[in-house]
Amino acid sequence: MNQRGPLCVLTCYILWGLLPVFWKTLAAVDAFYVLAGRIVWSLVFITAVLALRRGFSAVKEAAADRRELGRLTLAGAFVCVNWGSYIWAVNSGHMLDASLAYYMNPILAILLGTMVFHEKLTRLQWLSVAVTFLGLAVTIVRYRQIPWVALIIGGSFAVYGAIKKGVQTEAGVSVFFETLALSPFALAFMIAAELRGAGAAGVLHGAQWLLLPAAGVVTTVPLLFFARGIKTTPMTLSGILMYINPTLQLLISVLVYREAFTATHAILFGFVWSGLLLYLAAGAVKERREKKEGTPCV
Template sequence: MKNKGPLYVLTCYVIWGLLPIFWKLLAQVDSLYVLASRIVWSMVLTGGILLLRRDRLAGVRAAFQDRREWGLLAAAGCVVCVNWGVYIWAVANGHMIDSSLAYYMNPILAILLGTVLFRERLTKLQWLAVAVTFAGLVITVIRYRQIPWIALVIGGSFAVYGALKKQVRSDAAVSTFVETLTLAPFALVLIFWMEAHGTGAAGVLSGWQWLLLLSVALYGEAFTATHAILFGFVWTGLILYLISGTRESRRHREEEKPCV
């Protein structure tokens, strides 16, 4: 199972890379409606998985009975709701480059958050990675005269989501189900309200397009010199972070080797 880890990670990144194409197909539907649909159908999917594995249902009951656990999962659900919502809106409204930048920034934001919340110690290379990424942001603000808020909100909310999930005891399927089940009533109210007021998917989608509710080269977004500079700094920071992680893993393996 451990050997399949890199394959699972690669598969996840491939799926994430294809997601903008998926959301672009739904650009004609209001982003809030798409978000609400995603919450509901995520709940249905994870609920179905849990029903197939009935041994996990006890974990759902335990999560709801533990106020702290439920509170953390509810908070995580709200934060990832912001993440999903801004991401869907960004892709549908021609900000795909900013949304992709967010996920390159996410590891750096996550380790910075870890130092604040969990007092994790960073290596010199990790601090350098943070500094390089921050320098890229400063240059972007100076050139654009505005903060890249889309990338920061998406990347930052995902980092906060990870910090919250780090504190829960429930496994992935249970935690995702509890998160989406907590938000589902609000999502359903929004769906029915928007349909009743003519701003939902009815009249916009037809036939196979309803099944959709279960970048640059494609959509012609402008990739400016400022984008290139910021991506360069963020990628450099990410590479430094990965090098640091590789060194730490190698060091731990050396320390765990038995003495002969």
């Protein structure tokens, strides 16, 4: 197996896991303004990358396909929800919810797969889904509220992934169109916020202004690593490596930013981790069975 592929994927997940530290540096700025800046500067950065790669022929091809363009625009809308809720969670003391969201994401994704793509689950996979949702039920009873933050972050990313299943465009061009569709609204929001005195002026000073364009870099670079590495990385290995991201977020939230890890958090995470172990076990059993039957694993 080519080792560069898994190394690129690993780098992506580590960068995503460390990303809350970056968003914390912008905690004084309104979360929606940060989101708007992230969209605009991501477009600027990916445009520069495509120019260096001479990748605008692929941009023209995608632009000529109306259905592909529609899928990319819809993907942009959902990734906007994901980015915005994630930034708000990190900068509002809900980093644990952000971590939980990405532990829950595989379970939400396979549940979405059964409803949208009519994928069939094994009994062990259904059990993993049931265990995860039992943890949510226990949390609702104890907290007397639904963990909306984690569900919105994890759910929006699961839907984004489902939309991307039908996208043929390569990652860089996809990010270009996703951010291009959102940038006019994002730029208008930033200008309106500055005119109202609710933007970054008066909050950021000197070199701190560089954090806004840096948001485009820290958004795009992990995606480029992922796009390069996933082509030669087995999906099972990629799935296991993915948990580095929420694990780093969990450790950072508790050890660095001192968010309270309560008994309810422990119960919920315990159920979710159990569901993940069952999910991974189900994948291993399925792969072993397919190898035994001589069927190629997908």
